[in-house]
Amino acid sequence: MKSSLIAAACALLLQGTAIAETKLRSPVGLDSGVATIMDQIDWNQAEVVELKLEDHSYTPADLELERNKPYIIRLKNVGNVSHNMVGGSFFSGVAIKMAQNSAGRVVTPVLSSVYIKHGQEMEMWLVPIRAGRYSFFCSIDDHRELGMEGEVTIR
């Protein structure tokens, strides 16, 4: 019973790719099939991916993630000013478990942006759910025009 549920969820999740398309979708965190997948994740197996926020770029600017695998994205602001990461489409491709830093954590199935002061860091615990190519950027002042944007490929 449980495995057929998972198979059905996976079949659903295999659909869909293009950035334009994914923008229109609801966040995956609210989907009950996704909840089933999230329940079975072993967070001890999570891969830590460091994403540096600089003035004014992300390093790396291209991330490759695998579907249905747990990741801890460690966002480190090593710049001299505050930055954020706004999911153009990125957050519609992943299921969020939580965001946390040394001050505490927020457990939430949905995020739309994370803001990090300079010198600070934050982790996003997530599972990529929908294959495709996704975008993110910094929405502060003219940072995006200066090149502060990135892409995520979910395979």
Ligand SMILES: [Cu+2]
């Ligand atoms: Cu910025």
